[in-house]
Amino acid sequence: MSTPKETAALEKLLEHGVIGALDLHFARFLATLAVVPPDAALAAALLSRSVGEGHTCLDLRETAGGELGDGILRCPPLAAWEESLRRSELVGEPGEAKPLILDGSHRLYLERYHRYERTLAQEILERVRAGNADVTGGRLREALGGLFPGASAGPEPDMQALAALTAAMKRFCVISGGPGSGKTTTVAAILKLLNAVDPHKPLRIALTAPTGKAASRLGEAMQQAGGAPLEGRTVHRLLRELASFRAADPDVVVVDEVSMADLSLMSRLMDAVPRKSRVIWLGDKDQLSSVEAGAVLGDVCGASERVGCSAEHAAAVRGITGWPALRSEAPAESAPDPSGEPPAALRDCIVLLDKSYRFSGAGGIGASAAAVRRGDAAGALRALSSSPDAAFCEYREAERFSREFGGRVNQAYARFAAARSPEEALSLLERFRVLCALRRGPYGAEALNRRIERLLAQEGRLAPYHRWYSHRPVLVVRNDYGMRLFNGDVGIVFPSNRDAARLAAFFPDGRGGLREIPPVMLPEHETVFAMTVHKSQGSEYDEVLFLLPPQPSEVLSRELVYTALTRARARVEVWGKKDVFTWAVDRPILRNSGLREALWGPGLRVPAGLPT
Numbered sequence: 001m002s003t004p005k006e007t008a009a010l011e012k013l014l015e016h017g018v019i020g021a022l023d024l025h026f027a028r029f030l031a032t033l034a035v036v037p038p039d040a041a042l043a044a045a046l047l048s049r050s051v052g053e054g055h056t057c058l059d060l061r062e063t064a065g066g067e068l069g070d071g072i073l074r075c076p077p078l079a080a081w082e083e084s085l086r087r088s089e090l091v092g093e094p095g096e097a098k099p100l101i102l103d104g105s106h107r108l109y110l111e112r113y114h115r116y117e118r119t120l121a122q123e124i125l126e127r128v129r130a131g132n133a134d135v136t137g138g139r140l141r142e143a144l145g146g147l148f149p150g151a152s153a154g155p156e157p158d159m160q161a162l163a164a165l166t167a168a169m170k171r172f173c174v175i176s177g178g179p180g181s182g183k184t185t186t187v188a189a190i191l192k193l194l195n196a197v198d199p200h201k202p203l204r205i206a207l208t209a210p211t212g213k214a215a216s217r218l219g220e221a222m223q224q225a226g227g228a229p230l231e232g233r234t235v236h237r238l239l240r241e242l243a244s245f246r247a248a249d250p251d252v253v254v255v256d257e258v259s260m261a262d263l264s265l266m267s268r269l270m271d272a273v274p275r276k277s278r279v280i281w282l283g284d285k286d287q288l289s290s291v292e293a294g295a296v297l298g299d300v301c302g303a304s305e306r307v308g309c310s311a312e313h314a315a316a317v318r319g320i321t322g323w324p325a326l327r328s329e330a331p332a333e334s335a336p337d338p339s340g341e342p343p344a345a346l347r348d349c350i351v352l353l354d355k356s357y358r359f360s361g362a363g364g365i366g367a368s369a370a371a372v373r374r375g376d377a378a379g380a381l382r383a384l385s386s387s388p389d390a391a392f393c394e395y396r397e398a399e400r401f402s403r404e405f406g407g408r409v410n411q412a413y414a415r416f417a418a419a420r421s422p423e424e425a426l427s428l429l430e431r432f433r434v435l436c437a438l439r440r441g442p443y444g445a446e447a448l449n450r451r452i453e454r455l456l457a458q459e460g461r462l463a464p465y466h467r468w469y470s471h472r473p474v475l476v477v478r479n480d481y482g483m484r485l486f487n488g489d490v491g492i493v494f495p496s497n498r499d500a501a502r503l504a505a506f507f508p509d510g511r512g513g514l515r516e517i518p519p520v521m522l523p524e525h526e527t528v529f530a531m532t533v534h535k536s537q538g539s540e541y542d543e544v545l546f547l548l549p550p551q552p553s554e555v556l557s558r559e560l561v562y563t564a565l566t567r568a569r570a571r572v573e574v575w576g577k578k579d580v581f582t583w584a585v586d587r588p589i590l591r592n593s594g595l596r597e598a599l600w601g602p603g604l605r606v607p608a609g610l611p612t
Contacts, residue, residue: 203251218256263292
C-alpha cells in the first residue's frame with residue numbers, strides 16, 4: 001500500500017463494513033505488482049466490492065466526491081480520480097493488457113470483465129448485423145400457418161408466432177416472458193418450423209442451460225411440448241463439447257434460463273458457438289439475475305420495450321405473414337450506438353411474451369406479480385389480499401409466528417409424511433414449498449429446515465434424529481456428472497427397494513421413473529423443506545409460502561419478490577410485514593455494466609447506486 005495512512009483508512013472502511021476483507025487484500029495485492037497511488041488503491045478496493053455485489057464494473061461517477069463510512073474517507077473528485085488512475089502502471093485503456101481498465105464512460109473494470117463485455121457485445125452485434133438467415137419465404141409462410149393457424153386472426157400479431165418467425169429469420173433471437181407465457185412451447189414450434197423449411201437436412205440441435213437441473217427440465221419440457229427427444233446439457237458441458245472438435249457444429253443452440261447465467265459464462269458461450277449457427281435465448285428478464293457478476297438478459301433486453309423494430313423487419317414479417325404492421329418507429333432517446341448500429345436492429349431480434357396462459361389477470365398470483373414488476377407495492381398487496389389464490393399474512397410477534405407457522409407446516413406436509421412410496425412422496429413434496437429471502441438467520445432457509453423437521457417430529461410425522469431418515473427431502477448443491485446429479489436436483493430418502501432395512505435416495509431418472517442411489521454416494525446436498533428464492537429459480541410448485549425477514553435486508557429486491565411469487569402455480573402466501581414487502585418492491589436490482597450501452601447506445605444508462 002502506498003502509505004501507512006492510506007492503509008489505515010482502508011482498514012477503517014473494513015471495520016465499518018464499507019469494504020470486505022477480500023477487497024482490502026485485492027488492493028494490497030495490486031500494491032505488490034507496482035506502485036499504486038492512494039486514489040487507485042481506494043478505487044481497486046471499491047471495484048472488488050462492486051464485483052462481489054454483482055456489478056461488472058465500478059462507475060466512478062457514483063462515488064466521486066462522496067464520503068465513505070460516515071466520513072472516514074472522502075473519494076476524490078471525478079476528474080482528479082481518473083487522472084490519478086491513468087498515472088498508475090496497473091490501469092490501462094480498453095484493449096490494453098493491464099489488470100484494471102478505465103473506459104471512456106468513467107467505468108473501472110477488472111480486465112477480464114471488460115473483455116467479457118466487449119466479446120459478448122461484439123458476438124451479439126455481429127449476428128444482428130448479419131441480417132436475416134437464408135430461409136425461403138413461401139415455405140416459411142406455409143409451415144407457420146400450420147403451426148399457428150389462428151395467428152393472423154386478431155388485430156395484433158400472435159406473439160408466440162412472431163417469436164417463432166423471428167427465430168427462423170434471425171441468427172440471434174431472444175424470447176423473454178414470465179412463467180406460463182409459452183416459451184418452451186414456442187421453441188418446440190421453432191424447431192418444427194426450421195425442420196419444415198428444409199426437411200431434407202436434419203437439424204443438429206443443442207439444448208443448454210446454466211444448471212444441470214434447468215438443462216434436464218428443458219429437454220423434458222421440449223418432449224412434453226411435442227418436440228423431438230433431445231438431451232439438455234449444462235453450458236459448461238456444451239463449451240467442452242464445442243472445444244473438443246469431435247462433434248459437428250450445431251445448427252441451433254437453445255439456451256434456457258438465461259437470467260441465471262453470468263457475464264463470463266454467456267460471453268464464453270457466444271464466443272464458442274459458430275456464427276453460422278442460430279442462437280435462441282429463453283428467459284424472464286424480470287427474474288433474479290445470476291449470483292455472479294452481470295445481468296446479461298436484462299442488459300440485452302434493455303431498451304426493447306421502448307424501441308420499435310426496424311422498417312425492414314416490419315416489411316419482411318408483413319410480406320411473409322400478411323399480419324398487421326409491427327411498430328417500427330424508434331423513439332428519439334434511442335440514438336444509434338457509436339458503431340452506427342441502430343437499436344431497432346437489435347429490437348428486431350427480441351420478442352417479449354406478455355400473455356400468461358397460466359395466470360388470469362384477475363387472479364392474485366398474476367396480478368400481484370404484474371404489480372411488483374411495475375414497482376407498485378400497494379397494488380401487489382391489494383392483489384394478495386383480495387384473491388382466493390393469494391394471501392398476505394402479516395406477523396409482528398415471534399410467538400404468533402411460531403404458532404401459525406407450525407400449524408401451516410403440519411397442514412401442508414401431513415400427506416407427504418404419510419406417503420408410502422418414494423414416487424408418492426416426491427409428487428406430494430412438489431405441491432408445497434417454503435421459500436426464504438435469506439439463507440441464514442432465524443428466518444433463513446437453514447433455520448427453517450431445522451424448524452420444520454422439529455415440528456413434524458413433534459407431531460410424530462417424521463423421525464429426524466439421524467442425518468438420514470425416511471422422507472427426508474434432499475437438494476443437490478454441486479454437480480456430479482458421474483452420478484448424473486446436478487445442482488438443483490431434488491430427491492427423497494426412503495427405504496431401499498432392494499433392502500427395506502436400508503435407506504436410499506431416490507431421484508427422477510428423466511424417463512418417468514426413479515433411480516435409487518446409496519446416500520453415501522450423493523454429492524454435496526442439503527435438506528429442502530425450505531429453500532432460498534435463488535435456489536428455486538427454474539422450479540414451480542402448486543403452493544408457495546414466501547417468508548420475508550422482519551427487517552429490511554440488502555438481499556431483498558423487486559426481482560426477488562417477483563421470482564418468489566411466480567414460483568407458485570395455484571396459490572401463493574406471503575408472510576411478513578407490509579413495510580418490509582414495500583421496501584423490497586421499491587428496490588429494483590440495478591447492476592453497473594457497460595453491456596447495455598455497448599448494445600443500445602449511450603443515453604440508456606440506469607444509475608445503480610453504490611451503498612456507502
